[in-house]
Amino acid sequence: MKFCWCTLHVKDLERSLKFYQEIVGLTINRRFEARPGINICFLGEGETQVELIEDKHIIIPKNQDHFSLGFEVDCLDRMLEFVQKQGINIESGPFQPNPNTKFFYVLDPDNYKIQFVERKNH
Structure with missing residues (x-):
């Protein structure tokens, strides 16, 4: 078994992407809209990635x-x-x-x- 990713629910995907790309140095691996109002982005090139989920229906x-x-x-x-x-x-x-x-x-x-x-x- 290996650890694949850690999921973070975020309010503003673009703002979070800016932080994780510019400050942490992660790169976008893949990005997609799961369904209306839910956007997902995986960051990182290694074995373990960070998954950001922007879901307009969730209160963080x-x-x-x-x-x-x-x-x-x-x-x-x-x-x-x-x-x-x-x-x-x-x-x-x-x-x-x-x-x-x-x-x-x-x-x-x-x-x-x-x-x-x-x-x-x-």
């Missing part, structure tokens, strides 16, 4: 506090500087729980926590 909770997606970066300091230049607030961190790992969180347009992590010696 404001508090996504107990969920996060993590993305590995080569240099956390550069990523921190990049997101700040893009006008994105740091939600929390940076943290360094051990000498080989450091990370911080931002919020995506729908308040999902996005973690950027730098790992050494893995």
Whole structure:
């Protein structure tokens, strides 16, 4: 068994696509309208993808506090500087729980926590 994707329900697909493409660096794998009012987009080139669903019939909770997606970066300091230049607030961190790992969180347009992590010696 392998993990295929994680689904996020979003209010505005275009706004979310901009974030995941320009900030996270994911590319669109496929995109389609499932039925009127429901648009789906899969992002990412690897084995695991992010699925964004814009469904005009669903109310998305404001508090996504107990969920996060993590993305590995080569240099956390550069990523921190990049997101700040893009006008994105740091939600929390940076943290360094051990000498080989450091990370911080931002919020995506729908308040999902996005973690950027730098790992050494893995």
